[in-house]
Amino acid sequence: MASERTARRAAVAALVAAAAFALAPLAAQAQGEPWWVPVGFRGHTVTAVRVQSGRLAVAIDGEGQMESGDAGATWQGIFERHGLVAPGPVPGAWQVCDGRAGHVAADTCRPDPGSPSLVAPTTAGHEPLAALPDGSGRLVAFDAEGVVWRRAADGTWARGLLLLNQDALHGPPRVTGIAAFASPLTDAVYLATDGYSVLLSTDGGEDWIRANPGLPDGVLAVTADDAHRAVYAATRDGLWVHHLQPTPAPPVYAPQDLTWRWLATAGVCVAATAAAVGGMLRLLR
Amino acid sequence: MGAVALALGVALLLPRAFSDPVGVDPYDARLAGVSLALLGAALLIPRLRDARAILLAVAAVTAPFCLWSATPRVLGIFWPQLDGAELFGWSGVAQMVLTVAFVVLAWLVLDPDRRPRMRLRRFTPVTALVCLGGSALLIGIVLALPAVWLGRLGIPPVALARTMPWVAPGDVLQAAAQELEFRGLLQGSLERVTRPWVANLGQALFFGLAHIAVQYQGPAGPFVPVTVVLGFVLGWVTQRTGSLWPAIVIHAVGDVAVDVGVMPGLYGF
Numbered sequence: 059m060a061s062e063r064t065a066r067r068a069a070v071a072a073l074v075a076a077a078a079f080a081l082a083p084l085a086a087q088a089q090g091e092p093w094w095v096p097v098g099f100r101g102h103t104v105t106a107v108r109v110q111s112g113r114l115a116v117a118i119d120g121e122g123q124m125e126s127g128d129a130g131a132t133w134q135g136i137f138e139r140h141g142l143v144a145p146g147p148v149p150g151a152w153q154v155c156d157g158r159a160g161h162v163a164a165d166t167c168r169p170d171p172g173s174p175s176l177v178a179p180t181t182a183g184h185e186p187l188a189a190l191p192d193g194s195g196r197l198v199a200f201d202a203e204g205v206v207w208r209r210a211a212d213g214t215w216a217r218g219l220l221l222l223n224q225d226a227l228h229g230p231p232r233v234t235g236i237a238a239f240a241s242p243l244t245d246a247v248y249l250a251t252d253g254y255s256v257l258l259s260t261d262g263g264e265d266w267i268r269a270n271p272g273l274p275d276g277v278l279a280v281t282a283d284d285a286h287r288a289v290y291a292a293t294r295d296g297l298w299v300h301h302l303q304p305t306p307a308p309p310v311y312a313p314q315d316l317t318w319r320w321l322a323t324a325g326v327c328v329a330a331t332a333a334a335v336g337g338m339l340r341l342l343r
Numbered sequence: 344m345g346a347v348a349l350a351l352g353v354a355l356l357l358p359r360a361f362s363d364p365v366g367v368d369p370y371d372a373r374l375a376g377v378s379l380a381l382l383g384a385a386l387l388i389p390r391l392r393d394a395r396a397i398l399l400a401v402a403a404v405t406a407p408f409c410l411w412s413a414t415p416r417v418l419g420i421f422w423p424q425l426d427g428a429e430l431f432g433w434s435g436v437a438q439m440v441l442t443v444a445f446v447v448l449a450w451l452v453l454d455p456d457r458r459p460r461m462r463l464r465r466f467t468p469v470t471a472l473v474c475l476g477g478s479a480l481l482i483g484i485v486l487a488l489p490a491v492w493l494g495r496l497g498i499p500p501v502a503l504a505r506t507m508p509w510v511a512p513g514d515v516l517q518a519a520a521q522e523l524e525f526r527g528l529l530q531g532s533l534e535r536v537t538r539p540w541v542a543n544l545g546q547a548l549f550f551g552l553a554h555i556a557v558q559y560q561g562p563a564g565p566f567v568p569v570t571v572v573l574g575f576v577l578g579w580v581t582q583r584t585g586s587l588w589p590a591i592v593i594h595a596v597g598d599v600a601v602d603v604g605v606m607p608g609l610y611g612f
Contacts (some may be wrong), residue, residue, distance in 0.1 A: 327376055
């Protein structure tokens with residue numbers, strides 16, 4: 059009789075525990091689009107991506123170049139031989155000139171005095187630097203060794219990020235691109251790496267976080283699309299897009315919802331404490 | 344120990360079924376509340392005398408962590424000008440003060456044959472070598488493992504120059520407090536009533552479960568399995584050397600290294 063009661067209690071306890079484990083993720087689950095969403099070309103290496111005049115263009119390793127006028131819903135081939143066409147100098151923008159970061163005024167580019175040596179722009183026209191859209195002169199850039207530099211608003215340069223070795227046998231991954239929005243949608247700067255996916259800074263390159271949920275580790279280019287509030291990532295497993303969204307946060311309950319939640323939580327704690335004391339008293343009789 | 348773990352598990356998990364575990368009802372507060380209530384019951388009820396040491400150790404884990412977690416919020420109310428790094432440093436101070444208070448309490452309320460072995464008096468040249476060698480080994484292993492497993496992707500020099508004067512002392516204090524709690528009070532208490540390897544395994548599992556419960560809520564939690572293994576190794580080192588200092592030093596070096604080289608994800612570490 060006593061063993062039956064014990065078995066019944068154990069079964070109830072197991073059911074309660076199983077229900078708690080099963081329901082726990084539901085409470086914290088955030089709704090909405092994933093951080094990164096595949097656009098297409100899964101299984102293919104997308105080596106470059108750019109957005110120009112409202113059209114999205116990609117280069118696919120061994121497949122040629124494709125273009126889309128509807129944010130990746132449909133694609134047409136582009137007949138070019140040597141990569142995506144790079145745009146010319148943009149007045150007011152920051153670009154690489156004489157191997158360093160420089161500001162374009164009228165039709166001339168003047169190198170910034172403290173700038174480190176940077177890598178050359180890619181054939182797709184991607185500069186190895188990104189200017190924050192607030193017009194403060196803050197930049198994030200990377201050099202040939204993969205060191206990420208930051209330029210503060212006062213014009214001083216400092217190393218903002220040093221990538222660590224991938225493991226005991228491999229060095230740091232290659233930095234493959236950097237992007238920021240041209241209009242003041244956000245201060246975020248996206249750094250692409252062929253190994254550590256995409257890293258994100260929202261304070262001009264001082265602090266960095268991993269911004270890669272769902273994205274392959276090998277990212278070969280990134281570009282920002284202001285019109286669609288999107289960032290595209292060309293990866294070793296297709297083309298992916300991130301639409302601007304706030305960082306996931308805990309849900310906020312209305313004040314009137316809280317009373318019974320607090321009472322129920324307190325009730326669970328009191329019951330658990332009482333059960334534990336009762337159990338110990340029986341065990342230590 | 345089983346009854347306590349079950350009570351804490353229910354108090355931690357069951358409310359998640361109907362409430363937000365982070366924003367509405369702080370899980371660390373209810374864990375601390377349950378463990379302090381259990382300790383109070385053990386101190387008041389003579390029949391629970393034999394459980395006092397374990398319950399005190401459990402309360403010494405949960406209550407200081409709750410204080411560590413609450414300190415930034417409380418200080419932020421009165422001194423809103425403090426930044427995150429400063430708040431982190433003061434949190435470490437608060438956690439250490441309360442942990443030391445629990446160590447003192449253990450000496451005051453526990454019978455001499457039940458008092459945990461804290462192993463704080465022994466520090467020999469061999470102990471120093473173990474501190475150095477263990478720290479170097481830990482850093483070497485972390486650097487040899489694939490970076491993406493641990494999130495140790497890069498070092499941000501500008502950010503570190505800004506935050507480390509507060510974050511590093513906060514790390515050291517937090518690591519020392521945790522060693523006093525897990526490898527000191529908990530392992531030392533368990534060793535009084537069971538075999539050494541069982542005591543070590545028990546504290547290591549509790550160490551790992553504590554990290555699962557309170558530290559890494561997001562999907563990017565690659566440290567969680569590591570904490571169980573790390574807890575066991577630190578417990579073994581403590582038993583072999585007869586000193587808690589190697590565990591404190593190695594743990595502190597590891598925590599500082601995490602803040603230097605581990606890049607947080609969208610959801611935290």
